[in-house]
Amino acid sequence: MALAALGGAVGLVTGGSLAAAPDGTSLSEAEKMAVFKTAKAVQRKGKWVVCADDPNGTGATIETVRDLNGDGLPEVVVTEGGSFCYGAAEMGYQLLSKQANGSWRVMSRNSGIPQFLSSRGANGWPDISVGGPGFCFPVERWNGKVYTLHRFEYEGKRCNPPR
Incomplete structure (x- = not known):
């Protein structure tokens, strides 16, 4: 599963090891542990799990390592699959x-x-x-404190979600 990031650059964790992002950003083992703990993941059977209630959980993965906001510090995207906790989006x-x-x-x-x-x-x-099933997705915008719903769009065009 690949995630789109600014400029298409992503760093992926696969098989538990980190590949550095194209901009040279990488995480130490201690940083990866801190990321998973901040994401409220727990270790189970050798993998980090965010949705601890999922009996068939896939485990959490660090998908993206990149400076997204230009402050010189990295951001990461932690993902986890499964419909048990994530519904029809399955992630x-x-x-x-x-x-x-x-x-x-x-x-x-x-x-x-x-x-x-x-x-x-x-x-x-x-x-x-925020993609998932359907054809009209929510777009969240940072307001200085939190990400909030800003609009809905599909393929770059505004849309109205079904009611």
Whole structure:
């Protein structure tokens, strides 16, 4: 499963090892552990799990490692699959940002597949289209405090979700 990121650059964790992102960003083992703990993941049978109630959980993965907002610090996207906790979207994600003091902060979490758009909210944060089943997706925008619903769109055009 690949995620779209700004400029198409992503760093993937596969098989438990981190591939550096094209911009050279990578995470140490200690940083990966801090990311998963901030995402409230627990270790089960050798893998990190966010949805601890899922009896068939796939485990969480760090999909993207990249500076998304231009502050010089990395952001990561943690994903996990399965319909038990994430419904018809069959995937959940959390966007975490490394803070100046070295800690991690959850910026957004949702069920669905995040796609980072070129449009931006406060402080240079990219809008996030949250994909899933259907043809009209919510787009969240950073308002300086939290990501909130900003509009709905499909293939770059505004749309109205079915009621």
